[in-house]
Amino acid sequence: MVTKQLNGSDDADLLRADSLAREIFSDVANKWALLIIETIGDRTRRFTELRDDIEGISHKMLTQNLRMLERNGLLERTVHPTVPPRVDYSLTEAGHGLRATVDGMCDWTQRFLGHIEDSRRRFDTPVNG
Amino acid sequence: MVTKQLNGSDDADLLRADSLAREIFSDVANKWALLIIETIGDRTRRFTELRDDIEGISHKMLTQNLRMLERNGLLERTVHPTVPPRVDYSLTEAGHGLRATVDGMCDWTQRFLGHIEDSRRRFDTPVNG
DNA sequence: GTTCGTGGTCACTTGTGGTTACCCAGAAAC
DNA sequence: GTTTCTGGGTAACCACAAGTGACCACGAAC
Numbered sequence: 001m002v003t004k005q006l007n008g009s010d011d012a013d014l015l016r017a018d019s020l021a022r023e024i025f026s027d028v029a030n031k032w033a034l035l036i037i038e039t040i041g042d043r044t045r046r047f048t049e050l051r052d053d054i055e056g057i058s059h060k061m062l063t064q065n066l067r068m069l070e071r072n073g074l075l076e077r078t079v080h081p082t083v084p085p086r087v088d089y090s091l092t093e094a095g096h097g098l099r100a101t102v103d104g105m106c107d108w109t110q111r112f113l114g115h116i117e118d119s120r121r122r123f124d125t126p127v128n129g
Numbered sequence: 130m131v132t133k134q135l136n137g138s139d140d141a142d143l144l145r146a147d148s149l150a151r152e153i154f155s156d157v158a159n160k161w162a163l164l165i166i167e168t169i170g171d172r173t174r175r176f177t178e179l180r181d182d183i184e185g186i187s188h189k190m191l192t193q194n195l196r197m198l199e200r201n202g203l204l205e206r207t208v209h210p211t212v213p214p215r216v217d218y219s220l221t222e223a224g225h226g227l228r229a230t231v232d233g234m235c236d237w238t239q240r241f242l243g244h245i246e247d248s249r250r251r252f253d254t255p256v257n258g
Numbered sequence: 259g260t261t262c263g264t265g266g267t268c269a270c271t272t273g274t275g276g277t278t279a280c281c282c283a284g285a286a287a288c
Numbered sequence: 289g290t291t292t293c294t295g296g297g298t299a300a301c302c303a304c305a306a307g308t309g310a311c312c313a314c315g316a317a318c
Contacts, residue, residue, distance in 0.1 A: 031158040073248025084264040094241040101233035112223040119202025212284040213294040
């Protein structure tokens with residue numbers, strides 16, 4: 001994480017920003033968080049929809065990550081006090097910003113899929129000799 | 130992870146690509162991997178350099194992630210059979226591609242730092258009443 | 259009064275990130 | 289010639305995080 005030199009900010013600010021940036025980065029750079037961001041996308045989604053769409057995520061991990069994302073202001077959580085309860089999630093502006101970079105990662109994956117597959121095969125092949 | 134519809138590929142191909150994409154995504158979407166990619170950057174770095182530059186990473190995690198990245202063809206590992214040993218790491222084309230998106234994430238972090246900090250404060254403040 | 263449906267929590271088990279200690283092989287110090 | 293230092297890897301171990309499953313609240317439907 002390289003902190004850019006901004007005119008007019010102190011070193012203290014930069015240091016704080018750097019450590020905070022590291023923290024945010026650690027929070028956000030995990031597969032569930034990114035997958036959730038990507039799955040919500042432009043829409044407003046309910047808890048169970050997300051749970052069904054994100055293959056392999058557990059009930060608990062979903063809740064946990066949604067909370068974390070909400071805390072970081074990446075998504076908005078709306079509770080409708082009905083019975084049964086209904087909770088909606090949608091991305092904030094910051095969330096959409098992050099989503100753009102996640103899209104980039106998805107594109108990257110598509111682009112280098114073949115390369116990666118080859119590379120893995122080569123790596124996993126036992127060396128003969 | 131949305132698989133784009135490509136002309137001329139079968140469904141089987143698409144399915145394989147999708148599951149592979151998920152796997153790659155899981156591998157790569159972790160803080161150490163991304164931090165390593167970002168830290169290597171354009172240069173050729175030695176093991177210990179990386180260990181020193183990536184704050185908080187342990188010996189083992191570095192080795193483990195470097196291996197994983199090598200396996201996925203994101204970086205190249207060059208061993209010089211000297212004593213003491215010397216091992217160089219540098220990004221491949223695919224690695225540089227991923228790095229571009231990681232750069233995007235870093236920019237995003239910088240941009241929304243303030244927003245995130247506010248949001249956290251609000252979230253962590255106990256509700257009075 | 260039993261069952262179902264939704265979002266969440268809690269207790270428990272399993273897996274994996276992280277720490278530590280040790281290994282290798284030779285060069286240089288002594 | 290014995291010791292020490294070196295840089296990178298690895299196996300054993302531990303702690304905590306992820307994953308699993310039960311249970312809860314609440315009312316409507318049956």
